[in-house]
Amino acid sequence: MKSQYVDELKSGQTVKEKFILSKKIIKEKRDGGSYAMLEFTDRTGSIEGIAWDNVAESSHMLSLGDFVFISGTVNEYNEKLQIVVSSIKRISEDEIDPKDFLRQSDENIDKVMDEIEAFISGVSNSYLKKLLASFFEDQVFTKNFRLAPAAKRAHHAYLGGLAVHTRNILKLMAKIPSVYKSLNFDLLITAGILHDIGKIYEYTYTKKIDFSTRGKMLGHIIIGYELIAEKIGKIPQFPEDLRSKLLHMIVAHHGEFEWGSPKQPMFLEALILHFIDNLDSKAEMIIEELRKNKGLGKEWSDYHPYLEREIYLREQQ
Numbered sequence: 553m554k555s556q557y558v559d560e561l562k563s564g565q566t567v568k569e570k571f572i573l574s575k576k577i578i579k580e581k582r583d584g585g586s587y588a589m590l591e592f593t594d595r596t597g598s599i600e601g602i603a604w605d606n607v608a609e610s611s612h613m614l615s616l617g618d619f620v621f622i623s624g625t626v627n628e629y630n631e632k633l634q635i636v637v638s639s640i641k642r643i644s645e646d647e648i649d650p651k652d653f654l655r656q657s658d659e660n661i662d663k664v665m666d667e668i669e670a671f672i673s674g675v676s677n678s679y680l681k682k683l684l685a686s687f688f689e690d691q692v693f694t695k696n697f698r699l700a701p702a703a704k705r706a707h708h709a710y711l712g713g714l715a716v717h718t719r720n721i722l723k724l725m726a727k728i729p730s731v732y733k734s735l736n737f738d739l740l741i742t743a744g745i746l747h748d749i750g751k752i753y754e755y756t757y758t759k760k761i762d763f764s765t766r767g768k769m770l771g772h773i774i775i776g777y778e779l780i781a782e783k784i785g786k787i788p789q790f791p792e793d794l795r796s797k798l799l800h801m802i803v804a805h806h807g808e809f810e811w812g813s814p815k816q817p818m819f820l821e822a823l824i825l826h827f828i829d830n831l832d833s834k835a836e837m838i839i840e841e842l843r844k845n846k847g848l849g850k851e852w853s854d855y856h857p858y859l860e861r862e863i864y865l866r867e868q869q
């Protein structure tokens with residue numbers, strides 16, 4: 553276990569600790585020499601760092617994602633903490649404890665999975681029931697579903713994030729039939745449960761959360777489509793219309809072509825899945841900004857690259 557974590561660092565403190573190098577920009581100084589703008593990450597967050605001259609030189613040899621041991625001092629620059637690095641060296645993966653670097657959900661994942669299981673049990677259509685069972689009765693699948701993040705950075709970017717995001721979507725979906733009465737609730741819930749299962753393979757999450765090769769090449773929408781189409785193929789007489797509708801919901805859940813959706817939602821359940829998915833991912837981004845900035849006394853967050861705006865941070869008086 554580390555003894556110093558990013559979220560506990562204070563201005564003036566000396567740091568001697570292990571981190572992941574998550575950003576590295578080397579710049580030339582006007583008088584010759586160089587400096588390096590760095591970022592260090594552990595499971596609690598990220599902090600910027602700066603290294604001058606010969607320390608910047610030694611960071612030339614480092615790659616993003618390397619585990620590093622750094623010495624330095626924390627100071628405040630532009631209302632943000634940063635580490636002025638006095639030495640930095642790469643360390644091997646054997647010298648770290650993965651639990652120090654992978655953020656985990658604050659929620660009890662057993663409880664989250666129980667909530668998801670309750671929705672699975674509520675599905676009465678026999679084909680959708682068989683389909684869900686074919687995934688969730690597979691112990692390897694369930695183990696990975698519990699562990700997977702929902703993103704590398706954007707939302708629920710921590711272990712257990714996929715399960716929490718899926719549970720949130722199901723709870724929001726549970727409210728829908730009281731407003732829109734003529735929809736296929738079994739289809740909606742099944743698509744809600746399965747919509748992001750491609751993320752299990754889109755990311756790697758043993759040492760750090762990153763894209764897998766398969767994830768980079770195909771993305772979770774296509775991977776999810778493949779997984780579901782394959783399981784449906786093994787269920788005798790699975791109705792063709794139900795198959796097309798469920799697969800359409802997977803490929804249309806990002807809603808717009810520019811958000812990586814091969815199709816736009818073309819019926820009510822698909823449209824609802826898209827908007828609920830969008831709601832939960834964006835709500836989580838705002839909640840995450842509030843969490844990250846808690847106690848810093850800031851009125852506005854930094855510019856948020858996914859939401860493309862700053863977030864107002866003051867809580868209501």
Ligand SMILES: [Fe+2]
Nearest residue numbers: 747748772805
């Ligand atoms: Fe998605």
Ligand SMILES: [Fe+2]
Nearest residue numbers: 717747748829
């Ligand atoms: Fe999603």
